[in-house]
Amino acid sequence: MKIATYNVNSIRKRLPIVLQWLTLNSPDVLCLQETKVQDPDFPLEAFANTGYHITFQGMKSYNGVAILSRTPPESVSTGFGDDEEHKDDPMRLMHVVIHGITILNTYVPQGASLDSPKYQYKLDWFRRLMQYFQCHLSRKKPVIWCGDMNVAPESIDVHHPEKHLKHVCFHETIRKAYYKTVAWGFIDVFRAHYPKKQQFTFWDYRQPPALEANRGWRIDHILATPCLAETCTKVAVDLSPRQAETPSDHTVLWAQFSGEIK
DNA sequence: ATGGTCGACTCTCGA
Numbered sequence: 127m128k129i130a131t132y133n134v135n136s137i138r139k140r141l142p143i144v145l146q147w148l149t150l151n152s153p154d155v156l157c158l159q160e161t162k163v164q165d166p167d168f169p170l171e172a173f174a175n176t177g178y179h180i181t182f183q184g185m186k187s188y189n190g191v192a193i194l195s196r197t198p199p200e201s202v203s204t205g206f207g208d209d210e211e212h213k214d215d216p217m218r219l220m221h222v223v224i225h226g227i228t229i230l231n232t233y234v235p236q237g238a239s240l241d242s243p244k245y246q247y248k249l250d251w252f253r254r255l256m257q258y259f260q261c262h263l264s265r266k267k268p269v270i271w272c273g274d275m276n277v278a279p280e281s282i283d284v285h286h287p288e289k290h291l292k293h294v295c296f297h298e299t300i301r302k303a304y305y306k307t308v309a310w311g312f313i314d315v316f317r318a319h320y321p322k323k324q325q326f327t328f329w330d331y332r333q334p335p336a337l338e339a340n341r342g343w344r345i346d347h348i349l350a351t352p353c354l355a356e357t358c359t360k361v362a363v364d365l366s367p368r369q370a371e372t373p374s375d376h377t378v379l380w381a382q383f384s385g386e387i388k
Numbered sequence: 389a390t391g392g393t394c395g396a397c398t399c400t401c402g403a
Binding site for chain 1 (some may be wrong): 389392396397401403
């Protein structure tokens with residue numbers, strides 16, 4: 127199973143990137159975030175000849191998630207389905223089962239600033255996500271949780287960490303919220319594969335020479351339950367979306383899993 | 389202390 131995650135920042139703008147990436151890399155599953163399009167306007171026809179099935183849930187202008195897969199998912203749900211459900215949750219969390227493997231695709235709220243209610247919402251979102259794990263998943267089964275987590279877990283995962291202690295993607299409170307959620311039973315397959323490597327997945331548009339100066343962040347992640355993480359043979363970040371005609375701020379992170387899954 | 393650049397969409401918000 128080859129699975130990839132990519133924050134497209136508008137599926138309509140990044141269509142060429144996505145289509146080319148599918149062709150060149152043939153993933154089994156590609157999870158997308160920030161599609162930024164409501165369902166009736168989703169560019170379905172562009173994928174008609176790719177051989178991929180697409181599951182999507184979006185809204186006007188913001189958020190939106192989608193999953194491309196070679197075979198249609200055996201099941202699909204979006205949002206937390208709890209009594210705290212917020213209107214954008216279904217555009218941030220998509221849960222599918224493909225070949226018996228549970229896949230959660232998330233676009234975690236960015237959080238704006240530490241003093242914003244949006245930051246509290248982000249902290250709470252991780253708490254709700256862990257509750258969701260507890261209710262709906264088993265850590266003994268093969269589960270993949272991937273997406274744009276908007277958290278750089280360690281100092282090595284952000285340029286100039288000392289300057290970002292109050293950043294919503296690096297503050298210790300959000301890192302703890304993230305760690306706690308991960309600790310439910312997930313392994314960060316990139317970090318497991320490369321314990322010391324600095325490899326960013328995102329470079330902010332607002333710092334034009336960011337890529338050249340390597341002022342980036344590792345905020346896109348693929349995590350797996352131990353039985354699956356054990357079978358991970360390769361993890362890589364593909365920088366090609368940064369070099370496209372309409373470059374994106376995020377890159378494609380992918381992982382290959384092989385071997386027997388119980 | 390603020391702005392830098394994108395994308396979607398009404399002129400401003402979110403990242």
